[in-house]
Amino acid sequence: MIDGLRGAGLVGEGEVVLEPLAGGVSCDVWKVETLAGPIVVKRPLEQLRVAAEWHAPVERGQSEVRWLRRARGVDGRIAPEVLAELPVGHAFAMRFLPGCPVWKDELTAGRVEVDFAAAVGRSIAAVHAATANSAADRDAFPNDAMFRALRVDPFLLFVAQKDADFAPALYALADDLTSRKIALVHGDVSPKNILVSAEGPVFLDAECAVYGDPAFDLAFCATHLLLKAVWLGDDRLQQSAAALVHAYRAGIDWEDPADLQLRAGKLVAALLLARVEGKSPAPYLTDLEHQRIVRDQARALLLAPTPIDALVANWKRNLA
Ligand SMILES: Nc1ncnc2c1ncn2[C@@H]1O[C@H](COP(=O)(O)OP(=O)(O)O)[C@@H](O)[C@H]1O
Ligand SMILES: [Mg+2]
The missing domain is CATH 3.90.1200.10 (Aminoglycoside phosphotransferase (APH), C-terminal lobe)
Incomplete structure (x- = not known):
C-alpha cells in the first residue's frame, strides 16, 4: 500500500503512518498525513466483516472510484476528490475532508x-x-x-x-x-x-x-x-x-x-x-x-x- 502511495507521488521516502478510520464492514480505511495534507486510503476486503458469511469481489473499489468522479462532475461539492488508484487490490486514495462529521x-x-x-x-x-x-x-x-x-x-x-x-x-x-x-x-x-x-x-x-x-x-x-x-x-x-x-x-x-x-x-x-x-x-x-x-x-x-x-x-x- 505504501509503495503504491509512493508510486503515485502522494508520500515521500520517510516514515508513513496509516491511521485506521473507524468505519465499515467492507473495507480497510486509513488516514495518512502527506506533505500535501491528509488523505484517505481505502482498500476493499474480500470477506465482509458481518456475522453471516458474505463475499464480494474487490472490483467494487473501481466502481466506487468511478462513482466519486462522476458525482464530482455533476457537482464538485458532493464527493471527495480521488487522488490516485493504487495498483493493489483496487485500493485508492482520496482527499480527507477535515472537520466534517458523519x-x-x-x-x-x-x-x-x-x-x-x-x-x-x-x-x-x-x-x-x-x-x-x-x-x-x-x-x-x-x-x-x-x-x-x-x-x-x-x-x-x-x-x-x-x-x-x-x-x-x-x-x-x-x-x-x-x-x-x-x-x-x-x-x-x-x-x-x-x-x-x-x-x-x-x-x-x-x-x-x-x-x-x-x-x-x-x-x-x-x-x-x-x-x-x-x-x-x-x-x-x-x-x-x-x-x-x-x-x-x-x-x-x-x-x-x-x-x-x-x-x-x-x-x-x-x-x-x-x-x-x-x-x-x-x-x-x-x-x-x-x-x-x-x-x-x-x-x-x-x-x-x-x-x-x-x-x-x-x-x-x-x-x-
Ligand atoms: N474522504 C474522507 N474524508 C473524511 N473522512 C472519511 C473520508 N473517507 C472516509 N472517511 C471516514 O471513514 C469512514 C469509512 O469510510 P467508508 O468509505 O464509508 O468505508 P466503509 O466501506 O468501510 O464503510 C467514514 O464513515 C468516514 O468517517
Ligand atoms: Mg461506509
Whole structure:
C-alpha cells in the first residue's frame, strides 16, 4: 500500500503512518498525513466483516472510484476528490475532508437538521438527473453482479427465502429492481456514508454503484431515517425523511415522479423488513418492541404498496 502511495507521488521516502478510520464492514480505511495534507486510503476486503458469511469481489473499489468522479462532475461539492488508484487490490486514495462529521453521528447525538436531509435529497436527485438515460454512464457502470451480491441478495432475496408469505412480493420486487436501467445509482446512501460539510452533504462509499433504478437510493436513505426515528423516538427524523423525499421529488425530470415514488415505497417496505429479518440487521434496533413496530408496518406495506411520500407521512414511531 505504501509503495503504491509512493508510486503515485502522494508520500515521500520517510516514515508513513496509516491511521485506521473507524468505519465499515467492507473495507480497510486509513488516514495518512502527506506533505500535501491528509488523505484517505481505502482498500476493499474480500470477506465482509458481518456475522453471516458474505463475499464480494474487490472490483467494487473501481466502481466506487468511478462513482466519486462522476458525482464530482455533476457537482464538485458532493464527493471527495480521488487522488490516485493504487495498483493493489483496487485500493485508492482520496482527499480527507477535515472537520466534517458523519451524518449518522450527528443524528444519533440529537443534532437533526431537517434542511440537511433535503440537501441530501437534492444531491442524489442531481446525480440521477444528470445520468438518466445516458448510454455512456450505463456502459461505465456494468456492475449488476455486484449490486446483486451486495444489495438484491441480502436485502430482498434473503428474506424471501425465509418468509413464504412475503416471497412473491419480494421476488417480484427484486426482478423489477434488476430490470430497470434508468440512472446511476450510488447503492449505499446511508447516514453513515454521508459527511456533513459546510457546503452540504458529501457522499462516500459508492462500492455498490450500478446503472439501475434511482428509486433504490431514495428508498435506502429514507429507510435509514425511518428506522432511526423508531430507535430514537425523534419526530425530527421522520420530518427529515419527509424533507428528503420532497426535495428529491423536485429533482425528478426523467420520468413521471408518481411512478418512481411508488417503486421507492415498495422498496422501503422491503428494506425495512430486511433490517429486522435480513442478513444485515440494523445493529441499533435491538429492542424487541422497536423490531415489532418496524416488522408490523413493513409487512403491511409489502402487501399494500404505498408511494414513499405517503409511507413516510403515515409512519408510526411507536405503538401508542
Ligand atoms: N474522504 C474522507 N474524508 C473524511 N473522512 C472519511 C473520508 N473517507 C472516509 N472517511 C471516514 O471513514 C469512514 C469509512 O469510510 P467508508 O468509505 O464509508 O468505508 P466503509 O466501506 O468501510 O464503510 C467514514 O464513515 C468516514 O468517517
Ligand atoms: Mg461506509
